[in-house]
Amino acid sequence: MTDIRINLNQIETDDINTSVFASKSEVNLVQDNVSALDNNAWVNSNDYSTYSTLTSLVDTVQANLTSLVSAAPSTLDTLAEIAAALENDANIAVTLTTSIGAVQDNVTALSANVGTANTKVYVGETALSNSHLLFAAGSGISLEANSTNSLITFSASMGNATSQEITANGSSNAFTLSKSVANNTMVLVSYNGLVQKPTTYSIDGTTLTISNTAPIESGSDIEVRFFDFFDLPGTSEGGGGGGYTFQGEVSGYTSGGYTPPRVNTIDKFSFSSNGNATDVGDLTESRDEISSQSSISSGYSSGGRSGPVGTINTIDKFPFSADSSATDVGDLTQARYYPSGQSSENSGYASGGWASPYVTTIDKFPFAADSNASDVGDLTLAKLNSAGHSSSTNGYTSGGQLSDGNGSNSIDKFPFATDSNATDVGDLTIVKNLVTGQSSTDSGYNSGGISGGSLVNVIDKFPFSADGNATDVGDLTVGRYRAAGQSSTTSGYTSGGHFPVSNVIDKFPFSSDANATDVGDLTQARRNIAGQQV
Numbered sequence: 001m002t003d004i005r006i007n008l009n010q011i012e013t014d015d016i017n018t019s020v021f022a023s024k025s026e027v028n029l030v031q032d033n034v035s036a037l038d039n040n041a042w043v044n045s046n047d048y049s050t051y052s053t054l055t056s057l058v059d060t061v062q063a064n065l066t067s068l069v070s071a072a073p074s075t076l077d078t079l080a081e082i083a084a085a086l087e088n089d090a091n092i093a094v095t096l097t098t099s100i101g102a103v104q105d106n107v108t109a110l111s112a113n114v115g116t117a118n119t120k121v122y123v124g125e126t127a128l129s130n131s132h133l134l135f136a137a138g139s140g141i142s143l144e145a146n147s148t149n150s151l152i153t154f155s156a157s158m159g160n161a162t163s164q165e166i167t168a169n170g171s172s173n174a175f176t177l178s179k180s181v182a183n184n185t186m187v188l189v190s191y192n193g194l195v196q197k198p199t200t201y202s203i204d205g206t207t208l209t210i211s212n213t214a215p216i217e218s219g220s221d222i223e224v225r226f227f228d229f230f231d232l233p234g235t236s237e238g239g240g241g242g243g244y245t246f247q248g249e250v251s252g253y254t255s256g257g258y259t260p261p262r263v264n265t266i267d268k269f270s271f272s273s274n275g276n277a278t279d280v281g282d283l284t285e286s287r288d289e290i291s292s293q294s295s296i297s298s299g300y301s302s303g304g305r306s307g308p309v310g311t312i313n314t315i316d317k318f319p320f321s322a323d324s325s326a327t328d329v330g331d332l333t334q335a336r337y338y339p340s341g342q343s344s345e346n347s348g349y350a351s352g353g354w355a356s357p358y359v360t361t362i363d364k365f366p367f368a369a370d371s372n373a374s375d376v377g378d379l380t381l382a383k384l385n386s387a388g389h390s391s392s393t394n395g396y397t398s399g400g401q402l403s404d405g406n407g408s409n410s411i412d413k414f415p416f417a418t419d420s421n422a423t424d425v426g427d428l429t430i431v432k433n434l435v436t437g438q439s440s441t442d443s444g445y446n447s448g449g450i451s452g453g454s455l456v457n458v459i460d461k462f463p464f465s466a467d468g469n470a471t472d473v474g475d476l477t478v479g480r481y482r483a484a485g486q487s488s489t490t491s492g493y494t495s496g497g498h499f500p501v502s503n504v505i506d507k508f509p510f511s512s513d514a515n516a517t518d519v520g521d522l523t524q525a526r527r528n529i530a531g532q533q534v
Contacts, residue, residue: 245441246390246392247439247440247487247488248271248488248489248533248534249271249534250272250320251268251271252486252495252532253266253268253532254277254495254496254522255290255316256290256301256529256530257496257530258288258526259525263286263524263526265279265282265283265523266279266281266299266325267522269522271491271533274519274520276521276522277495277505281318281325281326283326284316284327285312286306287306288304288305289338290303290337291340291341291530292341292530293343293348293350293532294533295343295348297320298319298320299532299534301315301316301326301530301532302314302315302332302363302373304337304530311336311337312335312337313335314328314331315328315330315332315365316328329370330370330371330372330373332350332365333361333372334359336359336361337353338385339384340388340397340437342390342395343390344392344395344416346366346367347364348364348367349364350362350363350373351412352383352400358403362375362377362414362422376420377419377422378421378422379397379412380410380422380424381408381410381412382403383402383403383408385435386398386400386435387399387400387435387436387446387447387485390439391439391441391444393417395415395422396411396412396413396437397411397422398410398437399432399433399435399446400433401433407432407450407451407452408432408433409427409428409429411424411469425467426462426467426468426469429469429471432449432458433449433450433451433481434449435449435481436481436482436484436494436497437485438487440510441464441489442464443463443464443510444462444470445459445461445473445485446470447459447508448480448494449481454479455479455481455499457479458475459472459475459515461473461513474515475515475516477515478502478504480497480502481499482527483496483527483529484497484529484530487533490510491510492507492510493531495529495531496525496526496527498528500525501525502525503521503523503524503525504521504522505518505519505520506519
């Protein structure tokens with residue numbers, strides 16, 4: 001009978017596929033069984049038991065390896081791939097343990113800070129019991145809680161502001177952000193992980209107030225983020241939030257006026273470059289001695305005097321998105337001329353003026369719909385020819401002519417959030433009549449006018465953040481009165497005016513106290529005009 005001999009080395013090479021060598025543990029199992037035999041021996045075919053055992057073992061190893069490889073993803077089915085995934089770290093267990101410990105230390109530190117924010121505070125109408133208030137901004141973050149009045153203060157050093165803080169105060173039902181150096185800010189609010197705009201917020205000088213008119217669910221996470229180097233348009237009254245600023249970034253407008261005669265011209269000039277104005281449309285009728293308002297999309301001219309009709313109550317509206325003429329969209333409560341104009345996010349205001357006799361009326365009309373105005377309050381004094389100013393939360397009038405014919409230096413302030421009367425909050429540097437108003441995010445400006453029968457070129461400035469008197473911060477290029485005022489995000493403009501009738505566009509900076517420069521001309525020399533901006 002012929003001997004059948006099998007070479008063990010040949011079995012390893014031909015019958016066990018490369019996957020056997022990919023698994024060190026399985027190969028060792030084979031090696032342990034084979035080592036019992038002489039490495040140079042031949043297995044006789046009559047030794048059937050030994051042959052069967054070895055064959056069965058090889059089949060088992062092959063099946064196990066196939067199962068092992070099939071259960072792994074294609075990128076982790078070899079030892080080389082697994083080692084690479086573990087970054088070839090022989091001490092991976094130690095490395096992971098160390099990393100987990102560092103994460104735990106950070107969680108512990110953060111938990112301690114968040115814990116201090118779990119005092120009882122209010123946002124809107126409901127107490128936030130055991131809710132987390134999460135604040136994020138830049139570097140140098142600190143968080144403190146005052147248990148006696150539930151006041152939480154967040155401070156951070158960021159960008160070009162030396163210090164900033166957010167407070168959540170149960171007595172005011174609002175977040176407030178105070179900045180020792182005022183600059184523009186962008187705010188994001190997250191409620192239970194969803195980024196959203198605040199229900200309402202407002203900026204008054206260096207203070208940002210965030211509040212919710214609807215209750216916040218107890219146990220919710222609220223995150224407030226604020227960043228420098230982005231403009232934050234302030235909301236002035238309920239709703240919206242985040243899309244409006246009184247100051248324009250694109251263009252200034254003048255509407256109507258007296259050349260003579262009265263005209264209906266709508267002029268437009270650029271804020272981005274100095275230059276002359278162009279004629280882009282007409283009011284519904286020629287008129288002067290008008291008040292002006294600006295929404296985010298349209299310019300408004302309200303009241304004034306027109307031709308043989310005399311005093312009118314018309315509210316005209318023209319679009320900013322296209323060069324086009326105005327349409328008549330409503331009426332003031334009284335036909336009157338020389339009211340001052342103010343603008344919140346949602347509404348236009350016309351305050352004071354002459355309606356036979358002088359009036360204190362503060363009218364308000366909506367921007368969202370074409371509609372008549374309603375009487376929502378009174379100024380402290382009946383006057384006309386005042387300058388109008390707008391912060392994000394309040395309307396202002398400054399200077400003007402009283403019913404006895406004398407000038408005024410008073411600064412009145414009325415709120416946008418509620419329909420209410422004005423209060424006297426300060427004085428201009430001199431008594432001035434027939435004045436022009438501009439507004440930065442932080443301050444109101446009063447330029448030009450007549451004082452004691454003489455033309456003045458004084459530019460006065462008063463703060464929005466606190467009630468106070470104005471200071472003299474510069475001069476127009478020439479003394480004049482009954483000009484239009486426009487406000488960009490960086491500069492105030494005084495255009496047109498009298499005496500004599502002028503077409504000059506003056507520009508002065510908001511960032512520093514400085515004199516104005518002549519940067520262009522209107523299409524017509526005229527006075528008694530309204531100013532708008534986008």
